[in-house]
Amino acid sequence: MSSLWRPFSISEGPCKNVGLRGGCSQQQHHPLTSIPSSSCLSNVSINHTGAAAVYRSQDFYHSCSSKRTLAAAAVGGRKVTHPGKAILAGGIAGGIEICITFPTEYVKTQLQLEHRAINPRYRGIGDCVKLTVQDHGLRGLYRGLSSLLYGSIPKSAVRFGTFEVLSNPMRDANGRLDNTRSLWCGLGAGIAEAVLVVCPMETLKVKFIHDQCSLRPRYRGFFHGVREIIRDQGIRGTYQGLTATVLKQGSNQAIRFYVMNSLRNWYKGDDPRRDMHPVVTAMFGATAGAASVFGNTPLDVVKTRMQGLEAHRYRSTVDCAFQILKNEGPQAFYKGTVPRLGRVCLDVAIVFVIYEEVVKLLNNMWKTE
Numbered sequence: 001m002s003s004l005w006r007p008f009s010i011s012e013g014p015c016k017n018v019g020l021r022g023g024c025s026q027q028q029h030h031p032l033t034s035i036p037s038s039s040c041l042s043n044v045s046i047n048h049t050g051a052a053a054v055y056r057s058q059d060f061y062h063s064c065s066s067k068r069t070l071a072a073a074a075v076g077g078r079k080v081t082h083p084g085k086a087i088l089a090g091g092i093a094g095g096i097e098i099c100i101t102f103p104t105e106y107v108k109t110q111l112q113l114e115h116r117a118i119n120p121r122y123r124g125i126g127d128c129v130k131l132t133v134q135d136h137g138l139r140g141l142y143r144g145l146s147s148l149l150y151g152s153i154p155k156s157a158v159r160f161g162t163f164e165v166l167s168n169p170m171r172d173a174n175g176r177l178d179n180t181r182s183l184w185c186g187l188g189a190g191i192a193e194a195v196l197v198v199c200p201m202e203t204l205k206v207k208f209i210h211d212q213c214s215l216r217p218r219y220r221g222f223f224h225g226v227r228e229i230i231r232d233q234g235i236r237g238t239y240q241g242l243t244a245t246v247l248k249q250g251s252n253q254a255i256r257f258y259v260m261n262s263l264r265n266w267y268k269g270d271d272p273r274r275d276m277h278p279v280v281t282a283m284f285g286a287t288a289g290a291a292s293v294f295g296n297t298p299l300d301v302v303k304t305r306m307q308g309l310e311a312h313r314y315r316s317t318v319d320c321a322f323q324i325l326k327n328e329g330p331q332a333f334y335k336g337t338v339p340r341l342g343r344v345c346l347d348v349a350i351v352f353v354i355y356e357e358v359v360k361l362l363n364n365m366w367k368t369e
Contacts, residue, residue, distance in 0.1 A: 080168045080175055081359055082368040087161035089358035090351075094156025097350045098148050103141040104343035105148065106132070108336040109209050112304040125339050136212075144208040146222040151201025155193050159253060160355060163189040174272040179262045186257030187250050194249035200238040202245060204229070206307040214309075241306030243317045248299040252292045256348060259288035281356055282349040289348030293341045298333035300340065 098105075107128050114120045122128040132140045166185040171177050177185070208225055211217050219225030229237045263284040268274045276284075302321050306314060314320035324332050 080171060081164050082366075083161050083164045083168075085359055085362045085366060085368070086164040087157045089355050089362060090160030091153045091157035092358050093160075093351045093354035094152040094154075095149065096354055097156075097347055098145070098152040100350060101343050101347050102145050102148060103129075104339050104346070106141050106144065106209065108339040108343060109144075109206060109304060110213070111336040111339065112301050113206070113210055113213070113308055114335070143212050144205050147201060147204040147208055147225075150222070151197055151205075155197040155201065156351060156355075158193045158196050159189045162192040163253075163257060176265065176272045177261055179258060179265065182261035183254050183258040187254040189257070190250040190253030191246055193253070194246045195242075198249050199240075199242050199245040202303070203238050203240050203307040206304055207309060210309040240311050241303050241317065244299060244303035244306050244320075247317075248296055248303050251296045251299065255292040255295050256288040259291045260284055260348075260352065263287065276356070278353045278357065281353050285349035285352035286345040288352075289344040289346075290341060292348075293337065293344050297337050297340060301333050301335055 107125055110128050110132070111122060111125070114122060122131065129141070136143065163185050166188050167177050167182065170181045170185065204222075204226060207229060208219060208222075211219050211225070219228060226238075264276065267276060267280065267284070298321075301324065302317060305311070305320050305324065306317060314323060321333075
């Protein structure tokens, strides 16, 4: 058998540095490792004695090596996003998105805080906007923006960073992520953002909006409000409704990433590297956002009540849900659905579009493995 390998070996004689720039290594002298690949055999001529191989081109070694490297990359390479890029792109997307969509969040929160089934303060979305502008001007629709702006940047950064950390090891050789796995990765991302960012951010936002609706507002600004809340209630005062927030954000991101990933896989078909136009990304993002709204608005209503200034009325998340059902009926669980639908669809569409475009930009500027 060894005689069959002999004609292809260059280990028997001294290295003549023929066709090899910089000489040969010990590994290149090994009988097995020195066998040319089948795609490069045409560049090799064997002499009659079988003692050495003569390369026709001086670039033979480098060309064959590059071919093998590219082949290995094609088999084992995966199109993944570096977690650092995901964090940066997510933060940028979150900051831009909240500045665009906050008025709809304000109206949604106002409607959900209304606990009077008879003679409510607002008769609907239009009435809420009208009274807010009438009392506070257009700037009134942006009251409480600071708390969300300070939170939206780290929220989106944690969300996309966590999702990429969890999903990258689960992708196949082509970088495709299975739909079921995207559901679990989205759930993990939602829980992480809920605990680290969303719960304190949402608690402050709801308290600020609720405070501005009172006859004698206490908080003069974001930092003053934070100091007052922590002084009166401690750090726990910024973590009210944690269970409801974890349930809401976990289900939110599980649904959104699942729907978005499913639509992306369907669109790309057998070509996982097919580019998606921003308009297509926006349409898929809006669809994912709508699915999450209809899927977990009841949790959002409970969370909002648990984080309001009258949260002391409820002993727990379950008690809050029970009292809403008992006193206001099942329809109360879908208060604010329409403004939330508008906001979330726009929110998710904008975030995914900006995220994808920023990642493309970072790929050109920031080279990673």
